[in-house]
Amino acid sequence: MKQISFKLQIFEGPLDLLLHLINKNKVSIYDIPISEITEQYIDYIAEMKHFDIEVSSEFLVLAAHLLYIKSKMLLPKYGDAPEDEDDPRTELTQRLVEYKKFKKAAQFFCEREFAGSRTFYKMREYIEPVLIDESLSNITIGHLVSAIYDISERIKYRRPVNAERFKGIVGREVVSVFSKLKNVLKKLKTLKKINFIDIFRNVKTKTEAVASFLAVLELIKMNAVKVSQNNGETQLKYIKKRKGGSGIFGNTKD
Amino acid sequence: MEIQKIEGIIEAVLFAAGDAVSVDKLCEITRIDRPTLLSIITRLSDSYSYNKRGIKIVKVGDKYQMATRGEFFEYVQKIAEPIKRNPLSRATLEVLAVIAYKQPVTRATIERIRGVNSDNSVSRLLELGLIEETGRLDAPGRPVLFGTTDEFLRCFAIDSISDLPPIDEFVIDEIIDTSSEGAQQTIE
Incomplete structure (x- = not known):
C-alpha cells in the first residue's frame, strides 16, 4: 500500500484517527x-510527536491493542477452528461501528445546534401563592353584637382577686439584717468567740442565710468583731466597745 | 365543558407558568383525559400557527410551553441583551450525542464509546444546562448518571427524546458503501 500523506489533522481520539485511516484507505x-x-x-503518532503535540495515553493504548491484534493474526491457528471464529478484530470493529454512529449523530446535532435559538422562552414564573381566606366569610354584624353582649355579661360577675391568695406563690419572705445582727451580737457577748459556720446553724431559707451573712459583714464594718482564719476554720471574736454600746447600730438598717 | 373554555384554561395556565407544564398537570387542571387534552392542545397550537400569532405552543418532552414564534426573532431580540455563544466543539457534540441516545449514562460509558477522556466536554455541557445529573448508578462507586435537559430539547428544537432519529439510521448507508469498496479492495 502506498505511503499516505496527510496534513496533520487533530482527532477527537484514537477511534477517530482509526476511522480516518480506514476511510482514507477505502x-x-x-x-x-x-x-x-x-x-x-x-x-501518525510519530508525526504528532514530531509536531510536539501531546500524545494522550489513549492513543498509545490503542496502538498497543493494534499491535496485539496484528501479532495474534500472525500466529498460526491450531485445530479445526473455522476462520471466522475468534477474529481478534471483532471487538475493535464493534467499537468502531458504535463510535461512528455517535460521530454521525454529533453531526446531526451540530446542524441543529441553533435551531431553537430564534425562539424565546420565558423562565419559570414566580406565582404569588393564592390566599384563600375563609376566616371572615360567614361573619355578620349580629355576631359582633352578641359577642360584645357576652363580654359585658361576663364582666358583671367578675370580682377583684384577693391578694392574700397569691402570697404563697409570689410572696417574699422578709428577713431583716438588723434582727440577725442583734442575734449574732447577743451570742458573741455571751460566748465571746464563735465559729463563722455556727451562725448558719439554725438558718432555714436562702434569704435568712443571706441576711445572716450581711449581718456579719456589717459587724466587721462596725469593728464589733474580729475575724481570724486558721486551718480552714473561721472564727469571730467579740471586740469590746470603748464607747457606750447603744450608738453602734446607728447607721444600720434592714 | 366547551372546547373553547378548555382552550382558554390551557392558554391561561401556560401563560402564567412561563415554564413548561406537564401534560399530567394540565389533565389534572382541566379534568380531561389525556388523548382529548392532547388533541385540544394541538388544535390550539394549530390555530396560533394559522393566524401567525406572535406566540406558539411548543412541546418540550412531555410538557408544553409558550414561546415566541421564530419569525419574530429580529423584533423580540431588540429587548434582549445580545449574548453570543460559540458553537460546541466536535468533541462536546460527540459527548452530547452519546448522552442524548444512551441516557441515563455514566462518564465511564461515554469514555468507552469515544475511546477518550470526556470530562471537559461533560463539564461544558453541564455549565450550558444542556445535560444534568439524573441520579446514580447502583454499581460500585455509585457513579453519576447524566441525561439531557428540557433546555437541550428547546435549544435543538426537538419535541422529545423519542423524536430523535434512530441512532442506527446514521450509519446504514455508510456500511453498505464501505463494505462494497472493501470487497473490491480484497479482490485486487
Whole structure:
C-alpha cells in the first residue's frame, strides 16, 4: 500500500484517527487490514510527536491493542477452528461501528445546534401563592353584637382577686439584717468567740442565710468583731466597745 | 365543558407558568383525559400557527410551553441583551450525542464509546444546562448518571427524546458503501 500523506489533522481520539485511516484507505470497517492500518496509525503518532503535540495515553493504548491484534493474526491457528471464529478484530470493529454512529449523530446535532435559538422562552414564573381566606366569610354584624353582649355579661360577675391568695406563690419572705445582727451580737457577748459556720446553724431559707451573712459583714464594718482564719476554720471574736454600746447600730438598717 | 373554555384554561395556565407544564398537570387542571387534552392542545397550537400569532405552543418532552414564534426573532431580540455563544466543539457534540441516545449514562460509558477522556466536554455541557445529573448508578462507586435537559430539547428544537432519529439510521448507508469498496479492495 502506498505511503499516505496527510496534513496533520487533530482527532477527537484514537477511534477517530482509526476511522480516518480506514476511510482514507477505502477499506471495510469489517475487514480491517490490520498490518497497514497499524503502521499508519503508529506513523501518525510519530508525526504528532514530531509536531510536539501531546500524545494522550489513549492513543498509545490503542496502538498497543493494534499491535496485539496484528501479532495474534500472525500466529498460526491450531485445530479445526473455522476462520471466522475468534477474529481478534471483532471487538475493535464493534467499537468502531458504535463510535461512528455517535460521530454521525454529533453531526446531526451540530446542524441543529441553533435551531431553537430564534425562539424565546420565558423562565419559570414566580406565582404569588393564592390566599384563600375563609376566616371572615360567614361573619355578620349580629355576631359582633352578641359577642360584645357576652363580654359585658361576663364582666358583671367578675370580682377583684384577693391578694392574700397569691402570697404563697409570689410572696417574699422578709428577713431583716438588723434582727440577725442583734442575734449574732447577743451570742458573741455571751460566748465571746464563735465559729463563722455556727451562725448558719439554725438558718432555714436562702434569704435568712443571706441576711445572716450581711449581718456579719456589717459587724466587721462596725469593728464589733474580729475575724481570724486558721486551718480552714473561721472564727469571730467579740471586740469590746470603748464607747457606750447603744450608738453602734446607728447607721444600720434592714 | 366547551372546547373553547378548555382552550382558554390551557392558554391561561401556560401563560402564567412561563415554564413548561406537564401534560399530567394540565389533565389534572382541566379534568380531561389525556388523548382529548392532547388533541385540544394541538388544535390550539394549530390555530396560533394559522393566524401567525406572535406566540406558539411548543412541546418540550412531555410538557408544553409558550414561546415566541421564530419569525419574530429580529423584533423580540431588540429587548434582549445580545449574548453570543460559540458553537460546541466536535468533541462536546460527540459527548452530547452519546448522552442524548444512551441516557441515563455514566462518564465511564461515554469514555468507552469515544475511546477518550470526556470530562471537559461533560463539564461544558453541564455549565450550558444542556445535560444534568439524573441520579446514580447502583454499581460500585455509585457513579453519576447524566441525561439531557428540557433546555437541550428547546435549544435543538426537538419535541422529545423519542423524536430523535434512530441512532442506527446514521450509519446504514455508510456500511453498505464501505463494505462494497472493501470487497473490491480484497479482490485486487
